[in-house]
Amino acid sequence: MMFCANPTAQFKSHQTEIEEAVLSVMRSNCYVLGNEVEKLEQEFAHFIGTSEAIGVANGTDAIELALRALEIGLGDEVITVSHTAVATIAAIEAAGADPVVVDIEPEFYSLSPSQLEEVFTPRVKAVIAVHLYGQSVDLDEISKFCKQNDLFLIEDVSQAHGARYKGKRLGSIGHVNCFSCYPTKNLGAIGDAGLITTNSAELAMKLRMLREYGWHNRISEFPGRNSRLDELQAAILRVKLKYLDESNEKRRQLAEYYINHLAELPIQLPKIRSEAEAVFHLFVIKVNNRPEMMRYMLERGFQLGIHYAVPVHSQAAYKDRIRTAKDMHVTDDVAQKIVSLPIYPELTTLEVDSVVNSIKAYFGK
Numbered sequence: 001m002m003f004c005a006n007p008t009a010q011f012k013s014h015q016t017e018i019e020e021a022v023l024s025v026m027r028s029n030c031y032v033l034g035n036e037v038e039k040l041e042q043e044f045a046h047f048i049g050t051s052e053a054i055g056v057a058n059g060t061d062a063i064e065l066a067l068r069a070l071e072i073g074l075g076d077e078v079i080t081v082s083h084t085a086v087a088t089i090a091a092i093e094a095a096g097a098d099p100v101v102v103d104i105e106p107e108f109y110s111l112s113p114s115q116l117e118e119v120f121t122p123r124v125k126a127v128i129a130v131h132l133y134g135q136s137v138d139l140d141e142i143s144k145f146c147k148q149n150d151l152f153l154i155e156d157v158s159q160a161h162g163a164r165y166k167g168k169r170l171g172s173i174g175h176v177n178c179f180s181c182y183p184t185k186n187l188g189a190i191g192d193a194g195l196i197t198t199n200s201a202e203l204a205m206k207l208r209m210l211r212e213y214g215w216h217n218r219i220s221e222f223p224g225r226n227s228r229l230d231e232l233q234a235a236i237l238r239v240k241l242k243y244l245d246e247s248n249e250k251r252r253q254l255a256e257y258y259i260n261h262l263a264e265l266p267i268q269l270p271k272i273r274s275e276a277e278a279v280f281h282l283f284v285i286k287v288n289n290r291p292e293m294m295r296y297m298l299e300r301g302f303q304l305g306i307h308y309a310v311p312v313h314s315q316a317a318y319k320d321r322i323r324t325a326k327d328m329h330v331t332d333d334v335a336q337k338i339v340s341l342p343i344y345p346e347l348t349t350l351e352v353d354s355v356v357n358s359i360k361a362y363f364g365k
C-alpha cells in the first residue's frame with residue numbers, strides 16, 4: 001500500500017548517519033537540552049536566516065510558547081484560518097487566547113487577506129499565517145495589515161520548512177515563527193519535536209525560559225512549561241537538515257511530474273504563487289467525486305489522504321464556539337473536495353507514474 005507520506009523511507013535513505021548520531025547521544029551523558037540541541041538551534045537559525053532558533057517539544061507548543069513570549073493570552077484574540085491542522089487553533093487556546101478564523105483563497109487554499117479587516121477588533125493582538133501544503137501565504141498583504149494595526153505576525157511553518165517568499169525563507173519574516181518536526185513533515189524527527197525562529201534576542205531568551213518552567217539559574221522568574229527538546233531528536237534533525245534542500249527539490253520535481261501528467265483531467269491542480277518557491281509538503285488536488293475516487297484508488301493500492309476533511313470551526317470541540325468571518329464558503333467547499341496524493345522525496349518516477357495512471361484510468365483516460 002502506498003500512502004501520502006513515508007517517514008521510514010527517509011530514515012532508510014540516511015540510515016547509517018542517523019544510527020551513528022543516535023548511538024553517540026546514547027553513549028553520552030546528556031539526553032535533554034544539550035550539545036545537539038544547541039548545534040541544531042545554530043544550524044537551523046542559519047538555514048532559515050534568523051539570528052535565533054529555539055528547540056521545543058512539538059509544533060503545538062512552539063505556537064503556544066510564541067504567543068506567551070509575546071504576552072498574548074486571556075482576553076486577547078488571534079486571527080488565523082480554519083483550514084489548518086487543529087494544532088494551530090489548539091495552541092491559541094492553550095495560551096489562553098481566543099482564535100478567530102477567516103476564509104482561504106480559492107487558488108492557494110491559504111489565509112485570505114481580504115477578510116482581515118472584517119474580523120478585526122481592538123482585542124486582536126496577532127495573526128498566525130499558516131503556510132499550508134508547503135506554500136507561502138500572501139505575506140506582503142498580511143504583513144501590511146499587521147503593520148497598519150500594530151499586530152504581531154506569527155508564521156506557522158510546520159508544512160513549509162525551506163520554502164521561500166520573494167527569496168526569503170519562510171519563518172524569517174514574522175516576529176516569531178513556529179515549526180513542527182513531526183515525523184511526516186519536510187524536516188521530520190523520529191518522534192515529536194518543534195522549533196521556533198526569531199530575530200529578537202530578547203524573545204529568544206524568554207522562549208528558552210518558557211520551555212523550562214520560566215527558569216533563570218533554576219529559579220522560576222515567571223510561570224513556564226516543560227517543552228524541552230531531547231538530544232536524540234535534535235541529533236536526528238541535524239542529519240536531516242543537511243539534506244532538506246535536496247529533498248525539497250525532489251518534492252518539487254515530483255509535483256511538476258504530477259502537474260504535467262494530470263493537466264487534462266477535470267481536477268483542480270495546485271497553483272504556485274509567482275513570488276514563492278513551494279516545498280510540496282502535500283500535493284493536494286480538488287475533485288468533485290472524492291469518495292468514489294478514493295475508493296477506486298484504494299482498491300489499486302493507494303491510500304490517499306484528506307488534509308483536512310472538517311474545518312476546525314465545524315469540529316465538535318470548536319463548533320458554535322469560535323468566532324469566524326461571515327463567509328467561510330471556500331473553506332467549507334474545499335473540505336468536501338480535496339485529496340492528497342503520495343508525495344515524498346524517496347518516491348520514484350515509476351511509482352508516481354503508477355499513481356498518475358490509476359487516476360487517469362478512474363477518469364476514463
Ligand SMILES: *Cc1c(COP(=O)(O)O)cnc(C)c1O
Pocket residue numbers: 058059060061084085087088130156158159180181182192193194
Ligand atoms: C503539524 C502541524 C502543527 C502541529 O505540530 P505538532 O508537532 O503535531 O504539535 C501545527 N500547524 C500545522 C500547520 C501543522 O501541519
